[in-house]
Amino acid sequence: MKKFAMLLAVVMVAVFSAGVTVAAKEPGTVTIKEVQKIKPPVTFEHKAHADRIKNCAECHHKDAAGKEQKCFNCHKAVKTGAAVPMKDAMHTRCKGCHQKLMEAKKPAGPTKCDGCHKK
Numbered sequence: 556m557k558k559f560a561m562l563l564a565v566v567m568v569a570v571f572s573a574g575v576t577v578a579a580k581e582p583g584t585v586t587i588k589e590v591q592k593i594k595p596p597v598t599f600e601h602k603a604h605a606d607r608i609k610n611c612a613e614c615h616h617k618d619a620a621g622k623e624q625k626c627f628n629c630h631k632a633v634k635t636g637a638a639v640p641m642k643d644a645m646h647t648r649c650k651g652c653h654q655k656l657m658e659a660k661k662p663a664g665p666t667k668c669d670g671c672h673k674k
């Protein structure tokens with residue numbers, strides 16, 4: 556009985572530490588809801604975008620592969636150090652690409668406010 560309790564404790568420790576050392580999992584669908592002063596949150600298909608774009612650093616421009624973090628870690632509600640506000644980072648990267656694709660008459664994501672900020 557004592558031996559079993561020991562074994563269980565060892566297993567629990569192993570499971571727990573595995574859980575905390577694993578990097579953040581690449582998300583499927585993401586709802587970006589970091590700053591809501593005026594506009595509702597934006598839901599987008601992260602996996603579909605990542606599969607299409609392939610190069611994760613296209614968006615995660617400051618992160619090494621496998622260490623991708625939230626944009627909001629640096630891009631806050633207002634300009635913080637060199638990092639532009641969250642709104643500008645998102646509009647430049649997200650809307651910018653959609654706009655370019657649309658101008659090239661290729662399949663693109665939304666460029667109108669309500670297309671992204673859905674009520």
Ligand code: HEC
Binds near residue numbers: 595645
């Ligand atoms: C391609 C998608 C996309 C489009 C199109 C878009 N936005 Fe955004 N916008 C975002 C994302 C993503 C954020 C970050 C949201 C967050 O952090 O919660 C954001 C943030 C904002 C913010 C800051 C958050 C707040 O509530 O204060 C404002 C204001 C904003 N957008 C206004 C607009 C307006 C106005 C338009 C149309 C002219 C527009 N957006 C079009 C994706 C988009």
Ligand code: HEC
Binds near residue numbers: 613
């Ligand atoms: C179109 C831009 C874009 C591409 C391409 C992209 N991501 Fe992301 N990723 C985001 C955004 C935006 C978020 C969430 C931001 C937020 O919620 O503040 C995010 C979130 C994440 C998170 C969650 C971080 C956390 O701590 O919650 C991980 C992990 C991640 N991405 C990994 C990847 C990997 C791996 C790839 C490439 C296979 C990739 N991403 C490609 C835009 C992108």
Ligand code: HEC
Binds near residue numbers: 624628
């Ligand atoms: C570790 C901090 C950090 C993270 C995380 C980060 N950024 Fe940035 N970003 C910056 C800094 C600092 C700048 C200012 C210019 C530079 O140093 O490249 C910047 C600039 C940008 C610009 C250029 C804006 C302009 O108007 O010139 C875009 C677009 C951008 N980031 C998008 C993103 C997106 C999208 C994510 C998340 C997928 C993200 N960033 C995550 C720090 C970060």
Ligand code: HEC
Binds near residue numbers: 653
């Ligand atoms: C490199 C180009 C590119 C970038 C960067 C990009 N997108 Fe897109 N996005 C697309 C394309 C292409 C589609 C349309 C795919 C289709 O309909 O076949 C799309 C579709 C969408 C759609 C509608 C379908 C869906 O996925 O829900 C939303 C919403 C969207 N994007 C939001 C975003 C947000 C938010 C970001 C930034 C975090 C972003 N996009 C960055 C190219 C891009």
